[in-house]
Amino acid sequence: MTKTPDSAVRSYIDQHEAGFLQDLADWLRIPSVSADPGLAGEVRRSAQWLAAKLSETGFPVAEVWESDGLPAVFAEWPSDDPNAPTVLVYGHHDVQPAAKEDGWATDPFEPTVIGRQLFARGAADDKGQVFFHTLGLRAHLATTGRTAPAVNLKLLVEGEEESGSPNFVALVRREAERLAADVVVISDTGMWAEDTPTVCTGMRGLADCQIDLAGPDTDIHSGSFGGAVPNPAAIAAELAAALHDADRRVAIPGFYDGVVELTDEERALFAELPFDEAQWLRVAKSYGTRGEKGYSTLERVWARPTAEVNGIWGGYTGPGGKTIVPADAHLKLSFRLVAGQEVEKVREAVRAWVAERVPEGIRHEIVFPGATRPCLTPLDHPALQSTVRAMGRAFEQKILFTREGGSGPAADLQDVLGAPVLFLGISVPSDGWHSVNEKVELDLLRKGVEATAYLWGDLAENWPRA
Structure with a gap:
């Protein structure tokens, strides 16, 4: 397979960035707050908007899926390669509550660009990170001459993640056959820092x-x-x-x-991160570390x-x-x-x-109320290696590794579908998830677009064949 020139992908993104951002702004204006019963209609409108936009992108299947709560969106675009792997991308279209009087400098549901930052509720969590897949896929098709993706591509975009995903497992079980995949890509995550791109390999x-x-x-x-x-x-x-x-x-x-104990390789990879424990303590509003003997702070919160x-x-x-x-x-x-x-x-x-x-x-x-199982992707998994290569091309630097200390619906997908989970996100800690003045860095959003443009071809080429 001929490798697509990076310059061609970047040129395509340059030509279509303005329209992409205009569409994203239209979506961000929809106050899809799942926690507010009075805005249930807006969550539904958000789902309908996304399904229509995915159809416009080229997905032959784009549907609003009802649940016992608020709707999700499912889309599917089969590859023309009968041996192609199947990838399911997960994200969510609902957002946290927000109001100008909470302390926002701008209207949270009127997207505002200041410099190279886009401020709006959902800009990073998670509409921006869902939406970069649309332009990335278009760039993948345009620069490879394909009429269908190199992988069988599916999207599942939830409508209740910010409310604890109360109906998500039931939805995934109900639709398990249509959601079946070889690997799940979670685009509801972040990186270590703007100058330190990372891939998350697991969640507790x-x-x-x-x-x-x-x-x-x-x-x-x-x-x-x-x-x-x-x-x-x-x-x-x-x-x-x-x-x-x-x-x-x-x-x-x-x-x-x-x-599963940490390997020496994993501990060495964690140690490569530019971790400032004093700064971490300030973020934690704490005055000293304490935890299991024999492990670093990062190892304690990510892998123990x-x-x-x-x-x-x-x-x-x-x-x-x-x-x-x-x-x-x-x-x-x-x-x-x-x-x-x-x-x-x-x-x-x-x-x-x-x-x-x-x-x-x-x-x-x-x-015991409900529980969430952990998930972990082995470092040598071909999908993880493809993600690292794709991000490395986009960022033009070495990609480091993290894990997440928290939990999310990723494990539900892993358990029900029996597929490994990996994470592809470009948000950074300063984006202010769940806080006032949430934003996304436009240069990083472009990197997300670019990484997905490379990912599908790399994954198809390097996936083990029977």
């Missing part, structure tokens, strides 16, 4: 719970009964204190079963499982004293999970650990 999962402890039927006098009956508040404190050992490892037996006490309460908290043994106490815990950990096994381990530590005379209940 999440399991959390509330532990309710009940002792006496009512608060009782601590002078008459204290020291002779178990105190639920003291038991809650004991559980919290016992959560970690002296090396700050989670002390729940079985918690680390299956954990954790347990956190999110809240602990019980008994009297009003002014003055009230000498009681309280009737009940409560504890909220969350566990960040890494590749190899299974949510249900972690839950079983927590249940057993609590049951062993709660004394006679204390009744307890543990409630």
Whole structure:
């Protein structure tokens, strides 16, 4: 396969950038705030707008998919190569709430370009990063002479991500056959910095719970009964204190079963990043680091499982004293999970650990809400290597690697579809996701366009053939 000259791709983007930005601005004007029931119609209008624009781009299939909540958009464009891999691109078209009076310098739903920055709600999270795929695909076709993509290309653009994706798993399961893919590309992510382009290789999962402890039927006098009956508040404190050992490892037996350990290569790649721990602490509004012994700060937040006490309460908290043994106490815990950990096994381990530590005379209940599994793409996966090469061509420099400490719907796609997940995004920390004055750097947006123009051909060429 003849490699498309980078100059041809850049020339095509130059010629079509103005129209691309005008279309993006039209989309950004739609206040598709999924958290506001009064704006449900705008979320629907956003979905309809995108489906129409994807049809205009050339997708032979572009549909609004209904869910039990707000609609998603699905599009599909098969390759003319019967052996081409299938790629599913994920993003979302709903946005966080925003109003001028929140402190915005401009109207959040009237896109404003200042210098080489575009300010609007959704500019980075996530409409801008969804939309760069349209121009990137057009550049791919125009500069290769193709009439269809080099890969079987599918898009799934969710409408409820900013509301916690309550109906997403059900939608993916319902449409699993049409969403089937060899690899999933998430374009709802970012890079380390403008001058440090990176690719994310994984996200931690999440399991959390509330532990309710009940002792006496009512608060009782601590002078008459204290020291002779178990105190639920003291038991809650004991559980919290016992959560970690002296090396700050989670002390729940079985918690680390299956954990995929960091390789020396991965640790070396993390160490290449220009990490300023003092600056990181300022962002964290904290005054010192603490965590599992033997790991760096980045390794702790990206690649190690954790347990956190999110809240602990019980008994009297009003002014003055009230000498009681309280009737009940409560504890909220969350566990960040890494590749190899299974949510249900972690839950079983927590249940057993609590049951062993709660004394006679204390009744307890543990409630686990929904959970998210972790995802991790091996460094040698062909799709990841194609993404790195495509971004390297766009940025003309070495691409470094990160992971994400948080969780998202990526793992749902991985679990239901059985396809590896990788991340392609160009947003930077200063873009202000979920904050006032959200923006996207136009030069980086162009890099996203350019990277996708290279990606599909590289992926098709380097995908393992049977």
